[in-house]
Amino acid sequence: MKGRFAPTPSGRMHLGNALCALLSWLSARSAGMGYVLRVEDLDTLRSGGAFTPLLLDDLRWLGLDWDEGPDVGGNAAPYEQGKRADIYQAWYSRLCKAVRVYPCFCSRAQLHAAQAPHRSDGVYVYSGRCRAYTPEEADALLCSGHRAAGRVLVPPGTEIRFTDGHCGPQAVRLDEEFGDFLVRRSDGVFSYQFAVTVDDALMGITEVVRGRDLLSSSACQTFLYQALGFPAPSFTHLPLLLSHDGARLSKRDGAMDLGALRERMRAEDLIGRLAYACGLLERPEPAAPRELIPLFRWDKIPGEDIRLPEGLFSA
Numbered sequence: 550m551k552g553r554f555a556p557t558p559s560g561r562m563h564l565g566n567a568l569c570a571l572l573s574w575l576s577a578r579s580a581g582m583g584y585v586l587r588v589e590d591l592d593t594l595r596s597g598g599a600f601t602p603l604l605l606d607d608l609r610w611l612g613l614d615w616d617e618g619p620d621v622g623g624n625a626a627p628y629e630q631g632k633r634a635d636i637y638q639a640w641y642s643r644l645c646k647a648v649r650v651y652p653c654f655c656s657r658a659q660l661h662a663a664q665a666p667h668r669s670d671g672v673y674v675y676s677g678r679c680r681a682y683t684p685e686e687a688d689a690l691l692c693s694g695h696r697a698a699g700r701v702l703v704p705p706g707t708e709i710r711f712t713d714g715h716c717g718p719q720a721v722r723l724d725e726e727f728g729d730f731l732v733r734r735s736d737g738v739f740s741y742q743f744a745v746t747v748d749d750a751l752m753g754i755t756e757v758v759r760g761r762d763l764l765s766s767s768a769c770q771t772f773l774y775q776a777l778g779f780p781a782p783s784f785t786h787l788p789l790l791l792s793h794d795g796a797r798l799s800k801r802d803g804a805m806d807l808g809a810l811r812e813r814m815r816a817e818d819l820i821g822r823l824a825y826a827c828g829l830l831e832r833p834e835p836a837a838p839r840e841l842i843p844l845f846r847w848d849k850i851p852g853e854d855i856r857l858p859e860g861l862f863s864a
């Protein structure tokens with residue numbers, strides 16, 4: 550049994566990432582499970598690699614540890630997505646044999662013009678435009694130099710059901726919520742949905758804990774688990790952290806990144822205040838992650854997004 554934390558190093562870690570790291574770690578450690586750190590630097594252009602050492606340093610500073618990861622190795626190495634392209638390629642070939650994956654030639658402008666209504670979280674539902682090409686037509690376009698992304702065909706009426714460890718039973722109409730989703734981008738980079746599924750499966754992850762913004766992604770991933778013949782892990786999605794005025798914390802809010810927070814407080818102060826904010830401690834008193842293991846229970850964590858009391862992390 551294994552849990553994991555799978556951050557994208559596209560900037561300095563912020564408080565929301567720290568909460569996700571802490572709770573995924575506590576959930577795994579309180580159940581005696583192993584814990585994996587995987588760096589999701591798939592989009593190397595955006596990530597650039599500069600934030601990975603800082604990420605590892607911030608996690609260690611917080612007092613977290615992992616049994617497998619980029620710096621400690623493990624059976625499923627490498628633990629950085631940017632180094633796993635050959636693995637994804639092999640599983641992409643298998644996926645293409647198991648279900649229909651078709652080339653999509655749509656430009657960004659076409660995607661935006663022809664979409665079904667955008668969902669509130671910015672994910673759009675693909676119209677299915679390129680599904681109509683015959684293999685010969687698609688080959689002709691590829692041979693004449695057109696670049697294509699890869700989309701997996703989601704049959705009409707596909708409903709994915711799973712029970713989230715914190716949000717309860719879920720039923721997602723994959724065709725209506727996502728449509729034929731991307732597994733590979735036209736620049737050859739594998740999609741988040743595909744890479745995360747292959748990685749969690751090959752790394753033997755049995756428990757996925759992450760932010761609620763990824764709840765519906767679990768449906769895409771469950772579809773891919775089924776297509777590739779892997780058992781799906783359990784999914785538990787955390788409430789998001791909001792600032793005291795109700796705005797979502799983001800990487801742009803520099804005052805809440807670990808660089809700024811580390812200047813203002815000790816790790817035990819930060820962990821204790823986070824534990825207080827999410828209901829594990831009654832007072833914001835200093836605590837190390839390992840001291841919280843006996844106190845951890847999912848039913849103490851609020852169901853709703855967590856609004857931080859004003860000034861809790863100011864000094």
Ligand code: GLU
Binds near residue numbers: 759763
């Ligand atoms: N890499 C993703 C992120 O940092 C999380 C992926 C996951 O936990 O599945 O937002």
